Amino acid sequence: MxxxxxxxxxxxxxxxxxxxxxxxxTHEKLTAAGYEVTFGRRLFRDTEETLVTNDPGxxxxxxxxxxxxxxxxxxxxSK
Numbered sequence: 001m002x003x004x005x006x007x008x009x010x011x012x013x014x015x016x017x018x019x020x021x022x023x024x025x026t027h028e029k030l031t032a033a034g035y036e037v038t039f040g041r042r043l044f045r046d047t048e049e050t051l052v053t054n055d056p057g058x059x060x061x062x063x064x065x066x067x068x069x070x071x072x073x074x075x076x077x078s079k
Contacts, residue, residue, distance in 0.1 A: 014071060014072035014074075015069070015070070015071045015072070016035075016069075016070045017067060017068070017069055017070075018067065018068040018070065019066070019067060020039065020059070020066045020067060020068045021062055021066075022062075023039055023056040023057075023059045023060055023066065023068070024056045024057070024060060026056070026068050027039075027056035027068075028056075030068065030070045033072075034072055034073050035070040035071060035072050035073065036054075036070070036071050036073055037054065037056075037068055037069070037070050038052065038053070038054055038068070038069045038070075039051075039052070039053050039054070039055075039056060039058070039059045039066060039067070039068050039069075040052045040066070040067045040068075040069065041059050041063055041065055041066045041067075042063070042065040043065070043067065045065065048065075
């Protein structure tokens with residue numbers, strides 16, 4: 001994804017952690033690829049308020065301390 005950097009892979013190939021510069025676009029691309037996305041801003045910071053949300057609209061402004069945790073949803077095999 002352009003503008004986002006993959007920071008690490010955690011636990012398995014179905015879970016990824018991204019540093020986010022554009023939450024709405026990141027959310028759109030990851031959900032289209034079958035991921036469930038949770039955003040976190042200013043996690044583990046003593047001086048600022050922490051925010052954890054599934055709504056990319058809550059973290060639209062660029063912030064150095066915004067991450068996206070994306071977990072690939074298992075396909076059920078039915079359509």
